[in-house]
Amino acid sequence: MQKKYLTEPSREIPLFGSYEVVVLGGGPAGIAAALAAGRSGRSTILVERYGFLGGAGTAAGLSTFCGLHAVVHGKHEQVVFGIADEILQRMQSMGGLNQPHLTVQNKITAQSYDISAFKIAADELMAEAKVKVLFHAFAAAVVMDSDERIDALVVETKSGRFAIRGEIFIDGSGDGDLAAWAGAPFEVGDGMGNMLYPSTMFRINGVNPEKAGRAWELIPTLMEEAEQKSGKPFPRKKPIVRPQRNPIEWRANLTQIKNPDGTAVSGIDAEQLSYGEVEGRRQCWDVFQFIRGVTPGLENAYIVEIAPQIGIRETRRIVGEYVLTEDDILGCKDFNDSIGVNGWPVEAHIKGDVKFVFAPAGSRGYNQIPYRITLPQTIENLFVVGRCASMSHEGQSSARVAGTCFVTGQAAGTAADLALKHRITPRQVNVRALQDRLQADGAFLGPVMAMQE
Ligand SMILES: Cc1cc2nc3c(=O)[nH]c(=O)nc-3n(C[C@H](O)[C@H](O)[C@H](O)COP(=O)(O)OP(=O)(O)OC[C@H]3O[C@@H](n4cnc5c(N)ncnc54)[C@H](O)[C@@H]3O)c2cc1C
Structure with a gap:
């Protein structure tokens, strides 16, 4: 059936505000990004369509963090720290965290939590970092300055449509909404129309x-x-x-x-x-x-x-400066521009089944995450973080989990601060300075000194 169209009359959109950093999406990636930017003293807004934070971790009822741990030469260890670890500690102090447990035939560690504790811990941390959180705001469009620069995010709210101006934007929508509207290239599924299957928890x-x-x-x-x-x-x-x-x-x-x-x-x-x-x-x-x-x-x-919503594992994956692949994950690859690590196996939700593939037994058990997967091609004032960052279908089948989402979010929020400080684009940020900041803020990047690409 042919689509029918009508023309929307042009109208003025009230400006909600202007911020140095505009983050879309309050999942693990958006939370970490907004906290890192807010704590750096940047005026930061976090836009979320629901009335609570946590993303799929709360809205889709996951109640388990995966990807915080790896099997390092046979030993189960936590390998994601920084903001992720602070969130864990806050939830622990609220009595909202399980002890880490073995899962997937006891081959890897995950950590479960109370969904309400995650929501409240995130609320508290946002307030402490002076991040403005705009709930019940559905991002619907972008206004561009030029082909390469975003001027404003347009949101629909109960009080009407608003524009939010920003200097740097961070897309943590999971679906790459903001990046796609801005014209950044993206892929969906395995190239043959197959996406990972969703689940309702x-x-x-x-x-x-x-x-x-x-x-x-x-x-x-x-x-x-x-x-x-x-x-x-x-x-x-x-x-x-x-x-x-x-x-x-x-x-x-x-x-x-x-x-x-x-x-x-x-x-x-x-x-x-x-x-x-x-x-x-x-x-x-x-x-x-x-x-x-x-x-x-x-x-x-x-x-x-x-769960309030169906759990979506994969939609758009933005094509960035580097595309993280299954080989990178299973080969425990190092990158010069590491911003953190991922030790979760490839977990492919295929028709009727779930297929797990692990890095070889006895190996280091984690790969590094390159900064470049947060940098979309063609758009200069945008990061993409979380499950819509630049990964292949198979790479995303591993690195979509919460651990890596916290990693990419914290790195983007921190890099946004560096870009604003030096009046440069995210692509021009000095990676070594970013790594120093991340390490000073508690992140574990893997072997930063002895890296090959
Ligand atoms: C059923 C299921 C089970 C899973 N199990 C686990 C697990 O046990 N552990 C684990 O670590 N990972 C699990 N995952 C993977 C999970 O998707 C990631 O861990 C993680 O939640 C992705 O984080 P994110 O921040 O990139 O995006 P999301 O968590 O998807 O968060 C995106 C946020 O953006 C908001 N948003 C999106 N679009 C808009 C818009 N246009 N306007 C305003 N707001 C918007 C959403 O409401 C949401 O809050 C599972 C996934 C599914 C679907």
Whole structure:
């Protein structure tokens, strides 16, 4: 069907304000970026469409940080520090953090948390860094100064449409919205139309922990047996059901959201998103009925929350000065412009399954993250951070997790300060000065002295 168009009459947009740094998106990447810029004394605004921070970590109900740890020559170690670690400490002081746990057949470490604690820790840290947070503001467009420079971000709010002027912009939208509107080149999926499949997460309450024991180890087997018996597959394999800090509450990652034609629901297609929300909730309900019926200790359990939104793993990935690849990750590659490290395996959510690929056993277990993946081609006053940074489809299947998002966010917020200080573009920032600042602020960059590219 041919699209029909109408012409919107031109109108003046009220200016909400002018800031040195404008950050779009309050996920782990946007949080770290805004904190780093705000703490540097830069007037900073963080624009978020929901009424709370945390991104997929809260809105999509993840409740687990991945990518903060690596298996370094056989030893499980935390390798992401800096702002990420401060957030952990704040959540710990609130009693909102689990002990790190082994996951993916005990091959890697992750750390779970209370979703409310993440939201409140982020609120507090923003206030302390004097970041202006604009909630319930949906970014809808950009106004350009020239082909290479963004002048303003346009947001829709309950009090109308506003423009927010900035000197430097940081796109932490997860979907690369700002960068795409500004004209930065991007890729979607694997080049053959396949994106990583989304999932809708839910949390279960009322578990009897004594009776359940380590039932999370049993559930995948029970599901497989049921599949074999009925010949009807569940939406995905490798289910994750694990206790939260209070063992009567468990989180569940059991769904995979496909369109009726079997392709992954797209997080940048309004109709598919609408379909996916309904399908996601339906899957949560169905699969929960099954696991409650067969799992000891879950007899009186109930769904306490289906995440507010479908969890989107991948949409646009902006093409930057360097594209991080699967080979970089599995080869534990070093980069001269390291801004931090990533030790998470490649975790590909493919049709009906999840495929994990690890760096070789006994290896250093992490790759460095190059500054260049935050620098989009063609736009001069913009960083892209988090899961929409410059990575290949396979590279993003690893480095999209929260740990790397904190890394790219902190680096971009800090580099924004350096760029403003020296009146240069992000591309011209002195990488060594950036690395010094990041290290002084607690970040771990890997072996900065002995690097080859
Ligand atoms: C089901 C699922 C399970 C996952 N499990 C884990 C896990 O256990 N651990 C882990 O570390 N990672 C997990 N991930 C990966 C996860 O996506 C990343 O960890 C991380 O949340 C990405 O961070 P981000 O800051 O780049 O983007 P996001 O977390 O997606 O945050 C983007 C933010 O921008 C806002 N935003 C977007 N567009 C606009 C707009 N136009 N206007 C205003 N605001 C906007 C959003 O509301 C959101 O708050 C999972 C992903 C999914 C989907």
